[in-house]
Amino acid sequence: MLVLAASLALAVSPDPQPFAIPSADGYVLTGEADLPEGPSRGAVILVAGTGAFDRDASFGRSGTARDKLFADLAQRLNARGLTAVRFDRRGVRHGVPPAEIIDAAAAPTVTAENLSRDVGAIYDWTRSSTGLGARCVVFFAHSEGSAHVAGVAAAGAPEPALVIGMGAVLESKVSVLRWQGTGRDADSLAMMDADGDGVITNEEIRANWTKTPSAVFERLDPFLHPTGAWTVADLELLRANQTALFEQQKTVAMTMADEAPYPNAAAPAFSWSWWKSWLTDDEPLAARYARWSSPMILHYGSLDSQVREDRQRAAAEGVLPATQVRFISHPDRGHSLGTETLLGPLDEAIADQIADEAAAACPG
Structure with missing residues (x-):
């Protein structure tokens, strides 16, 4: 069930605290809460985009530790007195040889609905007295991760203190694909x-x-x-x-069985149901976020290969109040706010800016 060595209120250790949390269908999500050296002022849940991402979210080719986007951000958040909550996407194992990273048996359950429910389970645990007991929670979502957070909003979850997006989607999944x-x-x-x-x-x-x-x-x-x-x-x-x-x-x-492995049995990262959602889900994600009044800070790079800022601004217009959403444009930066069109690591100044935004939302 729920496993954590220390509550947020008592967190004084800089060591990562592992957890195992059951999602709505019983699948056990694994991850860690990276605690600051003093009392935590709040928690930031980091939600990765499309891919077989573990808690580190390795998405770069610089050959440095900064290729682990979420591990890098966690250190910056900790330095500002925040707890970083990082988890392994269902069907992905952490700390194992590359050939063992994918859990093929989980592929049929990797659906759009379950991925949102997983984020919801992490959110519930982060706020729960049996979990971290965090009173201030911020979401940081990269790319498709924004769709999962939008799903949490659509499910009627309590409002977070802030949603920070990096290459986040506000148009519909059909539209972006x-x-x-x-x-x-x-x-x-x-x-x-x-x-x-x-x-x-x-x-x-x-x-x-x-x-x-x-x-x-x-x-x-x-x-x-x-x-x-x-x-x-x-x-x-x-x-x-x-x-x-x-x-x-x-x-x-659309002829493929929903539970069949996507893209194929040799590389079963998702279910075909997940892929079909990108072909059929035509509700703008902005409409799901509109269920919350939480402020949103959305970062976009001019080189972004996957999500274009102008399209997200158009999707937000008339749906999300202008006072709720702040768009930040980054010239010559890509989907992961680095120098490449898709990959990281994040520009260091932008990474610090994101950590500062999270800290400002949880003043302590």
């Missing part, structure tokens, strides 16, 4: 039109492609046009062709 599949490349090409004349030359592409969302694929050749330039008509045709392919792939996906 459709853009990734049918709009990202055309939008990226349009961004390469340096002189704004409606014609994107191969010279402009070579000069600008690394500063666009499609740079995530790290391939220049597909964007070079055989005639030497793209026109507006070419971009429209590209969108149409990718839309047709997207619809074909959606049709195939």
Whole structure:
């Protein structure tokens, strides 16, 4: 059941405190609460995005300890008197050899609904007197993690003190996936039109492609046009062709059994039910967050390959009060607020800024 060596009120040890918490369906979530050296002023629950992430959220290739995004943030939060609550996504094992990280038996249960319920279970425990007993709780959500936190809001959970997002989604899951599949490349090409004349030359592409969302694929050749330039008509045709392919792939996906392993039995990271949610869930996440009046601070990088800030601003308009949501733009930073379009580590100044925001929400 619930395992923790010390309550938040008595936390004076800098050592991580392991926990095991049953989710709504009985699956046991594992993780750790990283405690500050003195009394804790509050707790920050860190929720990772898409992937087989354990509590460290390793998502970089710098070769340094800072590639472990959540472990790095935890240290910064601890330094400000906050407890960092980090957990292993269901179906993911921590501290084992790479070949043993994925628990294939759990794959059928890795659904969108369960992932939100898991975050809800962590939240309940963090606030509970049998858990951390935290009176001030902040959510930090990266990418898809924002969908899971939105699910907690939709379930009617008490309001947190603050929601901090990094590349967070406010549009619907269908909308963001459709853009990734049918709009990202055309939008990226349009961004390469340096002189704004409606014609994107191969010279402009070579000069600008690394500063666009499609740079995530790290391939220049597909964007070079055989005639030497793209026109507006070419971009429209590209969108149409990718839309047709997207619809074909959606049709195939919807024939798969919900409980089947996704993407396949050899790499069972999720269930097909989870993937189908990205093809069918068309409610904007902003509407789910609107059930809370908690302030939100959302950070976006201009190089973000997965989620675009302008689309999230549009999704929030008329749904979330402008006084509730603060958008922060970071030039030349990506989805994980580092120098790459997708991967971390976080820019150190931004990581400290996020930790300061959390601390300000829990003044103690």
